[in-house]
Amino acid sequence: MFNEIMPLADVSENTKVQIVSFSGGYNFVRRLQEMGLVPGQIAKIIRNSKIGPVEVSVMGSNLAIGRGIASKILVKVVYE
Amino acid sequence: MNKKEFTVALAGNANVGKSVIFNQLTGGNQIIGNWPGKTVEKAEGFLEQEGIKLHIVDLPGIYSLSTYSEEEIVSREFIAKEHPDLVVNVVDASNLERNLFFTLQLIELEVPLVIALNQYDILENKGLHINEDKLSKLLDAPVVKTIAVQNKGLKDLFKVIKETLLSEEKKVPHIKYGKEVESRIEILVEKLKNKKIKLSYPYRFAAIKLLENDPLIKKEVNDPEILSTVKKLQEELKEIHGEDAETVIISERYAIASRIAESVITRRYMVKASIGDWFDKIALDKFWGYVFFILITIGIFYTVFKFGSYFSDLLSNWLEAFKPTFMQIPLSPFWDKILWDGVMEGVIAGIGIVLPYIAPFYLLLAFLEDSGYLARIAFLTDNLMHKMGLHGKAFMPLIEGFGCNVPAVLGTRIMERDRDRFLAAILVTLVPCSARTVIILGLVAAFLGPIYAFLIYVLDFILIVIVGRILNKFMKGTPSGLIMEMPRYRKPVMRIILKQTWIRLKEFVYIAFPIIIIANVVIELFALLNWLNPVANFLKPVVTNFIGLPPLAGVTLIFGALRKELTLVMLAGIYHTTNFASIMTPRQIFVYGFVTMIYIPCVATMAALKREFGWKRTTLIVVGELAGAIILGGLFNQILKLFMP
Numbered sequence: 057m058f059n060e061i062m063p064l065a066d067v068s069e070n071t072k073v074q075i076v077s078f079s080g081g082y083n084f085v086r087r088l089q090e091m092g093l094v095p096g097q098i099a100k101i102i103r104n105s106k107i108g109p110v111e112v113s114v115m116g117s118n119l120a121i122g123r124g125i126a127s128k129i130l131v132k133v134v135y136e
Numbered sequence: 137m138n139k140k141e142f143t144v145a146l147a148g149n150a151n152v153g154k155s156v157i158f159n160q161l162t163g164g165n166q167i168i169g170n171w172p173g174k175t176v177e178k179a180e181g182f183l184e185q186e187g188i189k190l191h192i193v194d195l196p197g198i199y200s201l202s203t204y205s206e207e208e209i210v211s212r213e214f215i216a217k218e219h220p221d222l223v224v225n226v227v228d229a230s231n232l233e234r235n236l237f238f239t240l241q242l243i244e245l246e247v248p249l250v251i252a253l254n255q256y257d258i259l260e261n262k263g264l265h266i267n268e269d270k271l272s273k274l275l276d277a278p279v280v281k282t283i284a285v286q287n288k289g290l291k292d293l294f295k296v297i298k299e300t301l302l303s304e305e306k307k308v309p310h311i312k313y314g315k316e317v318e319s320r321i322e323i324l325v326e327k328l329k330n331k332k333i334k335l336s337y338p339y340r341f342a343a344i345k346l347l348e349n350d351p352l353i354k355k356e357v358n359d360p361e362i363l364s365t366v367k368k369l370q371e372e373l374k375e376i377h378g379e380d381a382e383t384v385i386i387s388e389r390y391a392i393a394s395r396i397a398e399s400v401i402t403r404r405y406m407v408k409a410s411i412g413d414w415f416d417k418i419a420l421d422k423f424w425g426y427v428f429f430i431l432i433t434i435g436i437f438y439t440v441f442k443f444g445s446y447f448s449d450l451l452s453n454w455l456e457a458f459k460p461t462f463m464q465i466p467l468s469p470f471w472d473k474i475l476w477d478g479v480m481e482g483v484i485a486g487i488g489i490v491l492p493y494i495a496p497f498y499l500l501l502a503f504l505e506d507s508g509y510l511a512r513i514a515f516l517t518d519n520l521m522h523k524m525g526l527h528g529k530a531f532m533p534l535i536e537g538f539g540c541n542v543p544a545v546l547g548t549r550i551m552e553r554d555r556d557r558f559l560a561a562i563l564v565t566l567v568p569c570s571a572r573t574v575i576i577l578g579l580v581a582a583f584l585g586p587i588y589a590f591l592i593y594v595l596d597f598i599l600i601v602i603v604g605r606i607l608n609k610f611m612k613g614t615p616s617g618l619i620m621e622m623p624r625y626r627k628p629v630m631r632i633i634l635k636q637t638w639i640r641l642k643e644f645v646y647i648a649f650p651i652i653i654i655a656n657v658v659i660e661l662f663a664l665l666n667w668l669n670p671v672a673n674f675l676k677p678v679v680t681n682f683i684g685l686p687p688l689a690g691v692t693l694i695f696g697a698l699r700k701e702l703t704l705v706m707l708a709g710i711y712h713t714t715n716f717a718s719i720m721t722p723r724q725i726f727v728y729g730f731v732t733m734i735y736i737p738c739v740a741t742m743a744a745l746k747r748e749f750g751w752k753r754t755t756l757i758v759v760g761e762l763a764g765a766i767i768l769g770g771l772f773n774q775i776l777k778l779f780m781p
Contacts, residue, residue, distance in 0.1 A: 082349070084616075086382065090200040091619060092234055094387045095379060105422040109518045109528065109618055115234045115390070116397075120515045122527050122618030 059133065064101075064110060065126035071101050073131035080128045088129065091119060098134060141189045142301050143218065147211055147242060148226035149235050150197030151623050153254045155179075156284040156632070157226055158194035161294070165639045166194055167543065168632065169505030170623045171514075171532055173197070173550035178210060188298060193220065199234075201241040202350055206549055209352075215245055216337050222301055223247045224293070229266060229281070230258040230624070232401060236393035239275065246308045246338040249277040250296055256281045256289070258624065263405040271400045276309030285629045313388050316376050320347065320369045327362055347373070348382040412508075412625040419512045429513060434590070436500050441577045441586055444493035448578060452488035452714055455480075473660055477712060482656030485705040486649050489714065493574045494644060495637070501539050502636035506628040510535055511620065518618050524604025525611065526551070527618040530560045534600075537567030539640060541737060545744040555613045558749055562607060562757055565737040565745070566600050568593065570640075571648075571700035572733050579704055580729040583717045592729050599734065599768075648699055655695055655702055656709045662691075663710065678766060683731065684773035685724050696732055698739055703732045723780040727773050735765030 061076055075097045078085045092115035093099070102118060103111035110126040112119055121129070146154045150172035158166050162181030167174055179194040195214060196207035215223060225242050227235040242249060253266060272279040278296045282289030312318055324343035328335070335342050335356055345353045346366045354363060370381035377384045418424050462476055504510060510532060518528030529550055537544035541564055548560040568576060581589035662668050668691055672679075675690030688710050696703035704716075711719045720728065736758055737745065745754040 086202065087619065089383060089386045090202065090237075091621070092237070092390060094390055095383060096387065097390070103416075103420055107422060107519065109515055111420070111515070111622065115237075115394075117231045117234055118622040120511070120518070120528065120618060120620045120622050122518050122522070124522070125617035125619055 061130050061132050063127045064099075064112070064121070064129040064131050065104070065106075065123050067101050067104065067110075067131060067133065069101055069104050072098060072134040072136065073101065074098055074134050076130045076132055078129055084125075084128070088125070093119075093129065099131070140187065141191065142221040143191045143193065144222045144224060144297060144301075145193045145195055145215060145218075145220040146224050146226055147195045147215065147238075148197060149199055149228065149231075149238055150621065152197065152226050152228040152231075152235065153282075153284045154194055154197060154226045157224075157252065157254065157282070157290070157293070158192060159635075160284055160287055160290050161190075162192050164194075167639070168636065169502075169510070170508040170626050171505070171510045172621055172623065173207075173529070173532060174547070176207065176546055176549040178214060183294075185294065186298065188301070190297070199238060201238070201245065202345070202348065205552060212245075215242070215247060216341075221248065222250060222297060224250050224252055224297065225277075226252045226254050228258075229253040229256045230262060230264070232266065233390075233393050233397040234621075236396055237390055240311050240389050240392060243275070243277075243309045243311050244338075244341045244344055246341065248300060248306060249275075249309065250293070250300055251275065251277055251279045252284075252289075252293055253279055253281045254284050257283045257286070258626075261407070261410075263403055263407045265402050265404055267400045267402065271396070274396050274400070276307060285626075285632055311392060313385070313392075316373060317347070317385060317388055320373065323369065324362070324366065327365060328357070331359060331362065333357055333359060333362070344385065348385050415625065416512070419509065420515055425512070425516045429516060432504075432509075436497075436504070437573075437577070437589070437593070438586065439500065440493055440497045440573070441581050441589070443496045444574075444577055445582050447492035448488055448582070451492060452484060455484045455488055470664065473664060474657060477709070478657035478660035479653055481660075481709055481712070482653035482705065485656065485708050485714075486652045489578050489704060489708065490571075490574050490644070490648070490652070490701050493577050494570050495641060497570050497573055498539065498637045498640045499633065502633045502640075503628050504535075505636070506626065506633055508623045508625040511623050514618070514620060515622070520601070523608075524559070524563070524601060525608030526556055526560055526563075526604070527616065529618055529620055530556065530563075533560055533564055534567055537564040537569060538573070539570055540643075541565055541567065541569050541741040542744045545741060545748055548748070552616050553613070555611055556616065558753060559604070559607055559611060561745060561749065563600050563604055565741060565757060565761065566596065566603065566734055568596060568733050569700065571738070574701045575704050575732050576729055579716055580725060583725055584722055588726060589729075592726070592733065595730060596733055648701065651699055652702060652705050655698065656705065659691070659695070659706055659709050668710065682773070683727060683766065683769040684777075685728055685731075685769075686720060689720075689724075689728060693732065693735065696738075697736050700732060700738050703728075721780070723773070723776045726776060726780070727769055730772060731765050731769040734761060734768070736761055 067073055075093050075095050077095060078088060097114060099112045099114040102113050109120045109122045146158055148154055155166040155168045155175050158164055161183050164181040166179050175194060175196045181192050183190040183192060195211040198208045198211050201212045202208060223242060225239050268279045268281060278300060280289060280293045280296050282293055321343045324346060325339045328339045342353050347370060373381040373384050418428055514528035514531045517531050521527050521530050532550060533544045533547035536547050544564045545561050548557045551557045551560050576589045576592055580592055671691050672687035676687045679685050679690035680687050692703045692706035695706045708714045742754055745757060
């Protein structure tokens with residue numbers, strides 16, 4: 057099993073990932089975490105057209121995350 | 137207990153139905169809709185029932201009690217410093233885990249709490265059930281199930297609020313963290329206590345927030361020894377967990393929320409993908425999404441136009457038919473003019489020209505707001521918004537601007553930073569509000585055809601994008617990104633849609649209508665005193681020689697600064713006709729339509745801008761738009777000369 061770490065923005069639709077870390081300033085990270093994107097959390101990519109925002113299901117609801125932000129969230133794919 | 141008056145605050149995540157509950161309890165007129173971030177300011181109302189008086193405060197929806205956005209500060213300071221007697225935490229039952237994250241922080245603020253488990257129907261539609269007694273025990277606070285949009289459970293909610301307020305024992309629930317975090321919170325609480333530090337927050341809350349690095353509380357504590365202890369404790373936590381202290385605490389809080397949610401929710405049956413999920417495949421598709429969006433938009437405006445023009449003719453003709461009867465009343469020519477041409481023509485313009493367009497427009501807008509579709513547009517347009525230095529959320533105030541620019545200017549508060557807010561507000565003032573829609577549909581579409589109205593809208597949208605891109609170049613700072621909870625689609629509730637429409641229409645009837653009539657009388661007086669021509673002549677070099685409009689049209693533009701629909705009403709008033717084709721050439725109609733769309737924010741919008749951004753920046757917007765409208769008006773006039781008479 058190969059658990060490569062990559063930006064959320066690059067993960068394809070219908071994939072489950074685990075949040076690993078963030079690259080960004082304090083406020084930025086803080087805001088993401090308060091929306092439920094804490095390290096270790098499992099999220100499912102609902103929609104990722106690779107040009108627009110990414111839609112992920114996390115903590116029981118769906119979040120729209122702009123591409124810029126999504127490329128600063130590092131995740132690893134969870135294989136089931 | 138002698139006290140009969142209580143303050144009750146409604147707090148909770150964005151888009152869980154706080155404002156719906158507020159409206160139901162107080163009969164208030166908070167604007168509601170299915171997208172996060174409508175309530176940007178706290179609203180207050182009263183409920184007097186069964187011998188007690190409740191002062192109810194609707195707080196903006198937030199995800200946390202930290203201080204990274206204006207709404208969070210507003211809510212936190214209100215709860216901590218105004219000491220409401222009770223906080224009703226409105227929770228989206230169908231999204232318990234995320235909502236509990238906020239509930240846990242309210243508990244840390246040590247306020248008497250009642251939980252309203254709202255949108256319970258949606259949870260049940262998902263095949264789930266919540267054991268509310270167990271939840272109540274775990275949180276140590278009363279729990280009430282509600283479906284606010286259907287007015288269900290609100291009587292129970294009131295009963296529980298009343299019981300909690302009148303009960304002698306003040307219950308203050310507590311939530312414990314993991315051992316490592318908990319022991320460090322205790323160390324800090326002890327320190328704060330020993331040093332008798334004066335704080336507006338409970339010690340435990342302050343201690344937790346200090347560990348989370350909260351800048352406002354750090355400043356309030358302002359004690360070097362304590363702050364160095366905080367630093368030491370944070371480092372220890374980092375040592376143990378390998379993450380920053382704030383991450384550790386947030387994670388633990390979420391873990392507690394998950395644990396509670398898991399233990400109270402039971403699944404009764406499995407539900408396949410909902411219609412909403414299926415619909416999103418189209419609505420959010422990178423190609424079909426836009427097609428759908430454009431079709432919806434065209435559909436709305438075309439419906440409003442068809443409906444409006446039909447009723448406009450019907451009502452105008454019907455009201456005009458009273459003229460012969462009226463003229464039989466023996467009055468001096470002066471009063472004839474004032475009463476018929478002034479007052480009655482004003483009434484006819486209001487009912488005949490404005491109302492038929494504005495009413496269906498508000499209705500469809502409310503429908504759109506309630507459905508949950510707006511957030512999808514925010515998703516779709518995120519990239520485009522980035523090109524203007526904003527992000528998708530900015531689309532919400534922009535859409536709101538179609539109804540009225542005033543709340544939309546306030547609505548820019550959902551943008552996280554001042555720069556984004558100001559930029560969004562400038563663009564908002566260029567969005568054609570309902571008053572401008574009346575002009576475009578009632579003048580351009582009615583006399584040139586819908587395709588020309590469509591063209592004007594397209595030109596306006598292009599203008600907005602260009603202005604956004606230019607401003608983005610000149611305003612410092614990089615834009616922040618989109619992060620937004622996607623609301624679920626909801627079947628719009630007719631009662632709520634009608635109420636929403638009525639709230640907006642009421643504004644028109646009570647405020648705009650009198651202004652229209654007064655303005656019409658004033659202009660009639662001006663005409664009788666022969667004052668119109670001097671004003672028109674003064675404006676002539678710009679209005680006629682450059683932009684190519686009839687000189688008197690300039691006068692109507694002055695009135696239009698008061699309210700945009702006045703331009704058209706005044707036009708009818710000055711020329712005594714609603715057949716605008718008889719007073720303006722097609723080219724003039726087109727240019728006039730475009731110029732009124734962009735030339736100045738109306739007085740109410742200016743006031744809102746001033747309040748949010750100050751005089752200097754407001755003046756900048758006004759002068760900029762005036763100059764822009766004159767230049768573009770002149771330009772279009774010259775270009776159109778090639779095609780249109």
